[in-house]
Amino acid sequence: MPVRAALRLAPLGDIWHKPALSGVAALAVVLVTLLLAGRLDLTLYASAGAMCALYGHGLPYAARAKALGWVVAGMLAGTTVALVTAALTESVAVRVAVAAVLAGVHKAACDASRIGPPGNVVLTFVAASAAFVPGERLADVPVHVGLGVLGGVVAWVVGMAPGVVRPDGPERVAVARALEATARLVRAGGCSAGDEDARQARHAAATAVNAAWQTLLRSGDRREGLRRLLVRAESAAAACAGGRVLDECAPGGRVPGGRVRGGADAGTLAGWAHELRKGRPVPEPPICDARTEAAERAELSGIAAERDAATAGAAARWAFLARWWRVVATVAAGAALAGWVSMALGVGRPYWAVVTAAAVFAANTTMSWSRALQRVLGNLLGVALFTALVPLTRWGAVALIVAVLVMQFVTEAAITRNYWLGSVFVAPMAMLMTEFAGAEPVSALVADRWLDTCLGAAAGLLACVLLPDRRAADRVRDGLERLRGALVELREAADLAAGEWWSAALPQERIAAAERAGHHRLAELTA
Structure with missing residues (x-):
């Protein structure tokens, strides 16, 4: 199994600061409000909704509004089931089973909907934690879920707020990525060669262009200027893949209407991307040769049909959600096994094992192995970081809140480089969240976290091996x-x-x- 590749650090993500700032803002509103009310013990319930602000940052705002609504609804539905379970039974085994099934449902739903990062892990963490709330009563469930609703409203507002300033921001970023990837393809020179660098450049450009089209298709009939830029990027990539450049679009010379010929060279593509990222007016691609112009107009005229097909495809994915039964079964089996073993060993928080097993599950065994390795390494380092931080956080409630918010912010930057690096900061943040309900011995917290991490990773891998996708x-x-x-x-x-x-x-x-x-x-x- 690969080790070095699993631990290799990638470049910092280009929009990491957006989910980071959104998550911090939503959590800060919730935590400061509870601090002023003197009820930090209610943090779990309110943060259940607030943490939904981490989702949907690659979506156009119209689509994001719906997606955030569904995420909040899904988060609160799982939390409600978990809280009712906690109120109805003291059986740890039953609570683990319910948390495990919810973990499977979360994984299948997030994969089927393609909601994107942070995926099912946050949903499962909150629901599993809620399943083990001590002393929960049925009469308290509506109030606690209501706090989650308020947190969800905060998350929705925070997630939608940037649209007031830059309503086309997500579309601009997606098209800028496609232009930059195509520019790198053009700069690679012998784009039609069979070497590995050329292959990777072609793959990266095709992936970025496809992702940009998916984003633009979700924005409706707007963003015509961005569509033209993306079509021109496709023309440049197709010409490069065909072993030539668009000489007919080479820079230089004026054409009727005062526009400058140009647009296929790498420098121009990168320049357009820079203009988009800076929020400046959308560049207008210059006139190209008649054949390319006609091809681009034909492609633009077919966008409406493609959007209808994409909508139908999305509906079909949900119609065939039953295909995801294997995901539910595998994740639930691994999570339940991890939780029950943790329970048998007397660990105080078996739900941590449930969350780890759910986080380990990936598309295949190799990817699950990589995720397990990353999770174990990240949590080991994260436990050490928690041990160093906890004396500072116990100075008072304000210090604890600041530490949680800092961990949340840094996590979003680190996780774009590699999952294990993000886990270094996720682990102490999750452990610090338990401090809002009351301080506990550090040694017990550290032992529980480390043991549950190992058990969860092992159980998740075992479930992937024993329940492979035979189809x-x-x-x-x-x-x-x-x-x-x-x-x-x-x-x-x-x-x-x-x-x-x-x-x-x-x-x-x-x-x-x-x-x-x-x-x-x-x-x-x-x-």
């Missing part, structure tokens, strides 16, 4: 057949369209690049 190979074969069919259909459609006298100019470079990439992928996967 993965079948889905690969099905995907290969669909890819073959799509390539045949693409060629037939292009040939038919080329034979019609009224047909608009076809994007031949893009068609050729798609066919070449498809055939290469077929060859790789078949081998």
Whole structure:
């Protein structure tokens, strides 16, 4: 199993500060309010809603409004089930079972909806913690959930607030990423070569362009200027993949209307990206050759149909949510096993083992191994950091609040570099959150956290090994057949369209690049 690759640090994420600031702002409002009210013991319930501010930062604001609403609803639904369980039974085994099932549901729902970071871990952490609240009564559940609703409102407002200043901010960032990735592809020189660097550059550009289209499709009929920039980036990438540059769009020379020719070179693409990130007016791509202009207009005219297809695809994902039963079963099994073993060993907080097992589960065994390694290393270092911080946090409530907020902020920066580095700060933050309900011996907290981390990682891996996805190979074969069919259909459609006298100019470079990439992928996967 890979070790070095699992621990390698990536560059700092370009928008890490957005979830960091949002999470800190929402938590700060909640914690300061409870501090002034003298009820920091209610932190768990109010923070359940407030931590939803971490979600949806890559979505356009119209889509973000809906997504945040669903995240808050999902968070509070899980918390309600957990609190009712805590009120109805003192059985630790039953509480672990409920927390484990919720962990499986959270994982499946987050994967199916593609909500993005931080995924299911935050939802599971809050719900599992709520399942083990001591002395919970049924009469208290509505009040506690109500506090979560108020925290959710704060999170929603914080998440939507930047849209007042930059309503097209997420779309700008997505298109800027695509332009930057395409610029790197163009700068790579022999883009059609088969070396690894060229392959990675092509893959990065294609991924960024696709992600940008998904973002723009969610923004409705707006952002026409951003769509034109993205189409021009696609033209540059297709020309590069075809082994040439768009000489017809080379800088220099004036054209009718006063616009300057240009737009395919790496410097121009990077310059457009810089303008977008700085919030300046959206650049207008210069006039290109007639064939490329016609191809780009044809692509823009098909965006409405693609948006409808994307909407239908999203609905289909939810309609076939039953396909995710394996995820629910595997995560629930691993989480329950971890929690029950922790319970049998007399650990005071078996829900930490449940959360770790749920966090370890990934798409396949190799990825789960990497996540387990990262989780164990990060938590080990995080426990040491907690031990160093706790004397300071026990100076008073203000010191504790400041420490939690600092850990929250730093986590969002560190986790973009690697999950293990983020865990170094997540672990002490989770342990510090327990301090709001009352201080406990540091040695007990440290022992519980470390043991639960090891148990959770081991149980999560064991569940992945014993319950593998036996249909993965079948889905690969099905995907290969669909890819073959799509390539045949693409060629037939292009040939038919080329034979019609009224047909608009076809994007031949893009068609050729798609066919070449498809055939290469077929060859790789078949081998």
